[in-house]
Amino acid sequence: MIRSCLFIPANNPAMIQNADLFGADAVIFDLEDAVAVEEKDAARSLLREYFKVFAPAARVFVRVNNAPEWLLPDLEAVFSDKIDAVILPKADAAACGRLREALLRLEKERRISKSIGIIPLIESARAVLAADSLASLSGVVGLMLGAEDFTADMEIERSKSGEEISYPRARIAIAARANRVIAVDTPFTDVNDEDGLASDAARARALGMSAKAAIHPRQVEIINRVFSPRPAQIEWATRVLEKSKAEKGVFSLDGKMVDQPVIERAKTIIEKAKRYKLL
Amino acid sequence: MKKGVCGSLESSDCLITVEAAEKTEILIESSVYQFYGEQIRKVIETTLAEAGRAHVRVSCVDRGALDCTIRARLLTALSRMAEK
Numbered sequence: 001m002i003r004s005c006l007f008i009p010a011n012n013p014a015m016i017q018n019a020d021l022f023g024a025d026a027v028i029f030d031l032e033d034a035v036a037v038e039e040k041d042a043a044r045s046l047l048r049e050y051f052k053v054f055a056p057a058a059r060v061f062v063r064v065n066n067a068p069e070w071l072l073p074d075l076e077a078v079f080s081d082k083i084d085a086v087i088l089p090k091a092d093a094a095a096c097g098r099l100r101e102a103l104l105r106l107e108k109e110r111r112i113s114k115s116i117g118i119i120p121l122i123e124s125a126r127a128v129l130a131a132d133s134l135a136s137l138s139g140v141v142g143l144m145l146g147a148e149d150f151t152a153d154m155e156i157e158r159s160k161s162g163e164e165i166s167y168p169r170a171r172i173a174i175a176a177r178a179n180r181v182i183a184v185d186t187p188f189t190d191v192n193d194e195d196g197l198a199s200d201a202a203r204a205r206a207l208g209m210s211a212k213a214a215i216h217p218r219q220v221e222i223i224n225r226v227f228s229p230r231p232a233q234i235e236w237a238t239r240v241l242e243k244s245k246a247e248k249g250v251f252s253l254d255g256k257m258v259d260q261p262v263i264e265r266a267k268t269i270i271e272k273a274k275r276y277k278l279l
Numbered sequence: 280m281k282k283g284v285c286g287s288l289e290s291s292d293c294l295i296t297v298e299a300a301e302k303t304e305i306l307i308e309s310s311v312y313q314f315y316g317e318q319i320r321k322v323i324e325t326t327l328a329e330a331g332r333a334h335v336r337v338s339c340v341d342r343g344a345l346d347c348t349i350r351a352r353l354l355t356a357l358s359r360m361a362e363k
Contacts, residue, residue: 013348014291042285042355049351 001275002026002059003227005144005184006214009034010062010078011043019056022217023224026059031074032066032089040070044077051080061119063087066095075102081112085141090149091120091127091134100139117141119184123149128168131175143176144213145169147186158189160196162203173208185212187219194222201226228276229269237266237273283360286344286352293344295352297360300336303327309341322346326353335360 006024008015010031019027035043047062060082064074066089075086088099096118103116118139122128123146135143147165151158158164169185176183185204188197201212201223212223229237240258243251244266250259273279282298305323307316323337326349335357339349 012289013344014289017291017345017348041358042352045285045351045355045358046348049347049354053347 001272002182002211003276004214004220004223005059005061005211006217006220007034007063007187009043010047011035011039013046016046016050017054019054020058022220024058024214024217024220025211025224026061026084027056028061028063028087028213029078030063031078032063040065040073044074047078048080051078051082055082059084061085061087063089063121064099066090071099072102075099075106079103079106079110079116081114083116085117085119087119087121087144089121089146090123093130093133093137096120096134096137096140100137103139115139119144119182121146122168122172124153125150128171131168131172132178135175135179135181140179140181142182142184143172144184145172145186145209148189150186160190160193160200162200166203166207169204169207169209173210176210177208182211183209185209187213187215189215191216191219194218197222198226224276228278229273231278233269234273234278237269240266241270281360281363283356283358283363285355285359286348288340288342291343291345291348293342293349293352294338294340295349295356296338297335297353297356299360300334303333304336306336306338307341308339311341311343315341318346319349322349323353326350330354330357332357 002025004024005026005028006022007028007030008019010029029047031043062078062083064071064086088095099118119142120134121144122131131143145168150168151164156164173183188200190196197219204212205227211227214220214223240253240263243253244263250257284296286292286294288294305320307319309316319339319341323339
């Protein structure tokens with residue numbers, strides 16, 4: 001259960017060593033777009049040495065390069081039991097299969113008992129249509145939307161309102177939910193527009209996204225707030241669960257019907273509130 | 280002359296330059312040399328030994344790098360030197 005995933009350039013020691021200080025539920029050490037081609041080797045080495053001495057409290061994801069000449073060197077260099085999942089850019093089923101195979105081999109060779117997950121990055125029209133099958137692949141623990149590449153593929157403009165990504169968001173969220181994996185929303189790229197970020201995150205959440213990526217530490221708090229249960233929701237859920245103990249079957253609260261789906265919703269809110277220390 | 284460079288002069292980083300030399304030589308420039316100079320030297324010596332490298336001149340311009348960063352930058356610089 002996560003709300004925020006903060007991208008951290010894998011060749012930036014100052015950010016890497018402070019990864020836990022930004023309050024993100026997960027950190028994404030980025031070996032792909034955040035690292036220049038001529039610095040890939042330095043980033044891999046830095047991350048490998050970092051993993052030897054640090055154990056972040058946040059969930060740890062690594063975004064690798066999907067190019068054939070870089071994927072295996074990335075994995076070979078940084079593979080560690082500190083990693084929870086690998087984010088695969090421009091994912092399709094074949095690439096996910098190759099990644100899964102490589103991870104299983106490394107888990108065996110390096111004798112780690114942990115299973116490292118895969119989060120396909122959905123960045124094309126084809127991948128959006130394949131979201132359900134990608135989410136159902138062995139080893140996949142989440143889906144992430146990459147809106148910049150997706151809209152480039154669609155030859156459509158990105159907007160602040162995000163109307164153009166409503167469909168992929170919804171499709172990815174539903175595919176993720178159907179397969180019981182997380183759905184991570186694309187980052188909001190204007191780091192100076194906090195209101196815009198809050199609105200964008202709220203739209204993603206309303207469509208079923210379970211978390212959102214951040215590209216700057218200052219975005220983390222806003223994302224965490226939007227993806228956390230609100231005080232009124234926690235208060236309502238508490239009352240629903242208290243009354244459900246005394247009632248059998250359907251009952252009424254504040255003049256509204258409460259049945260099993262409503263009770264389940266209340267349980268989820270309380271579970272999240274406890275997880276995020278809001279109770 | 281074979282040379283490898285890695286790192287930066289950004290805060291928490293270090294810039295490592297390695298080049299072939301007749302004997303191992305380590306030069307360190309750091310604003311915190313008085314407190315951490317020996318530790319930086321130890322990390323460089325240990326990393327060189329583990330990598331089986333001798334006869335290199337190592338220059339480290341430190342900007343407050345942690346041991347793991349110094350080690351990573353040195354290993355990459357050595358690798359880059361070997362590729363040239």
